[in-house]
Amino acid sequence: MKIGVLGPISIEVNGRSIVPTAGKQRQLLTLLALRCGRVVPIATLMEELWGDSIPRSGLTTLQTYVLYLRRLIAAALPEDPPPAAASKELLTTRFGSYQLAAPCEYDLADFEGLASRGDSALERGDATNASELLGRAMGLWRGPALMDVPLGRALAMELIGMEEAYMRVQEQRIRADLWLGKHxxxxxxxxxxxxxxxxxxxxxxxxxxxxxxxxxxxxxxxxxxxxxxxxxxxxxxxxxxxxxxxxxxxxxxxxxxxxxxxxxx
Structure with a gap:
């Protein structure tokens, strides 16, 4: 699985996109992707999708959305092992929650890793290496994060954190370039x-x-x-x-x- 959130949402299994076209299913998958490897409570997912206006059929509708996402995953998987069973390993059900498996490639994790290394280089006074690492981190952004995803409360908070992280990396890279005399x-x-x-x-x-x-x-x-x-x-x-x-x-x-x-x- 490959996940890209630094721009238009991109989630692939075996090179095939599993991003749904419908807004709420896309919203659900995006929140699970941003918290991949961690359980996300059903209450959080329902609040993201409907805010304070959760319908009476909300839980059933959420389960239907999850089933649809698993079908998209299964369609991208090989026949052995059976894709329906394998899809449940990638999108698992926990007690009162769901969890998307950790991906093999994840642009947000790569961004955070480069940013951390760049910060460390700047703290050491290595402005050349800091500028290169921080510039690479910024280069991972393909446009505004989550630009094609409807945003509820949880995703809006995630987006604020991502945008602040980008601005901090940009500020650090500018500091490194100033130190290098690129005025x-x-x-x-x-x-x-x-x-x-x-x-x-x-x-x-x-x-x-x-x-x-x-x-x-x-x-x-x-x-x-x-x-x-x-x-x-x-x-x-x-x-x-x-x-x-x-x-x-x-x-x-x-x-x-x-x-x-x-x-x-």
């Missing part, structure tokens, strides 16, 4: 990120450093002003002490802004 090359990517996340202090700090080290200190000061305006307007707070210190370095015409607090923190 000018990073400016377009950082400008887009700052526009998307106008109150994200670390991203703004990285753009300030990139501008200043590219000879555009006035643009760095503009980034700080925009950040301060956004924080004051939305939250009524000032930028953190670290950002204030970076701003003072700019005002004092420091030759090169310090990387340490933002790049290896």
């Amino acid at each position: 000018s090359l990073l400016i377009p990517e950082l400008r887009k990120l700052v526009a998307q996340h106008p109150m994200h202090e670390n991203i703004s700090a990285c753009l300030m450093i990139a501008y200043q080290r590219s000879g555009a200190s006035w643009r760095a000061l503009e980034v700080f002003r925009n950040l301060r305006t956004a924080l004051n307007g939305e939250l009524g707070v000032e930028p953190s002490g670290r950002l204030q210190s970076l701003h003072q370095e700019l005002l004092s015409n420091t030759p090169e802004l310090s990387l340490t607090d933002f790049v290896l923190s």
